[in-house]
Amino acid sequence: MANTEYKFVDHYEFDEELLKKAFAEAKAILKSRGFMREMGWGKAPAITTVDMAKAWMSEGHPFTCDHSEEVCANALKILEAARKVGVPIFHTTTGFTGETQWDLPRWDEKIPLTTLDINSEWMEIDPKIKPRPDEPVIHKKFASNFFGTHLGATLNYLGVDTVIVMGATAGGCVRHSVMDSTGLGFKTIVPEGCVGDRTPGVIEWNMFDMEAKFCDVKTVDEVVEYLLGIDPSVYTKHARALDPK
Numbered sequence: 001m002a003n004t005e006y007k008f009v010d011h012y013e014f015d016e017e018l019l020k021k022a023f024a025e026a027k028a029i030l031k032s033r034g035f036m037r038e039m040g041w042g043k044a045p046a047i048t049t050v051d052m053a054k055a056w057m058s059e060g061h062p063f064t065c066d067h068s069e070e071v072c073a074n075a076l077k078i079l080e081a082a083r084k085v086g087v088p089i090f091h092t093t094t095g096f097t098g099e100t101q102w103d104l105p106r107w108d109e110k111i112p113l114t115t116l117d118i119n120s121e122w123m124e125i126d127p128k129i130k131p132r133p134d135e136p137v138i139h140k141k142f143a144s145n146f147f148g149t150h151l152g153a154t155l156n157y158l159g160v161d162t163v164i165v166m167g168a169t170a171g172g173c174v175r176h177s178v179m180d181s182t183g184l185g186f187k188t189i190v191p192e193g194c195v196g197d198r199t200p201g202v203i204e205w206n207m208f209d210m211e212a213k214f215c216d217v218k219t220v221d222e223v224v225e226y227l228l229g230i231d232p233s234v235y236t237k238h239a240r241a242l243d244p245k
């Protein structure tokens with residue numbers, strides 16, 4: 001599966017510390033103007049991972065992200081906490097069907113979407129986050145986890161009020177999913193260290209800007225502590241005629 005042609009090479013001349021300093025100053029300015037308010041924690045969270053399939057989280061694909069091992073390790077801590085208490089988890093991946101790929105949008109004119117064959121091994125949720133058979137995988141066709149999918153309706157049915165978003169990429173699918181999550185009325189949380197991208201600065205900038213306008217950014221430990229305190233009785237239960245009595 002490995003393809004060295006697409007192996008990420010992290011040798012950019014990039015001053016990350018200078019960027020962090022600039023954002024710290026910018027945060028103070030925005031807070032003084034009423035931005036960066038806290039949305040807070042809801043009572044009924046759900047988790048949605050964004051494109052945490054092998055094409056993004058493992059080496060050897062045009063979509064491979066930098067530091068994917070670290071992103072997956074951090075995300076796994078949050079997923080395991082959610083699994084322990086019964087918080088719903090929904091994975092997504094972007095993929096297209098067959099040789100003709102009639103379901104491929106115009107987006108392919110900008111990025112190499114034809115490499116995302118929905119039936120290939122690359123579209124499998126990466127084993128580093130230990131996906132479970134009862135965690136749905138939604139195949140989306142565009143950036144947001146919500147655009148053209150049933151995710152929003154399902155979360156509303158379950159009584160979810162808070163969405164935790166993790167995955168790739170910071171400047172694309174994660175950002176669009178966060179914006180749609182908030183737009184649909186959910187409190188939205190993005191854990192630090194759980195978002196990937198391919199080039200330096202993109203994660204830092206987008207985490208800063210999303211926190212300023214669309215979501216709360218929290219540490220992994222804060223999110224884990226929050227999840228472990230969730231009462232699973234807050235969710236709407238599926239009542240089906242054929243369920244065992």
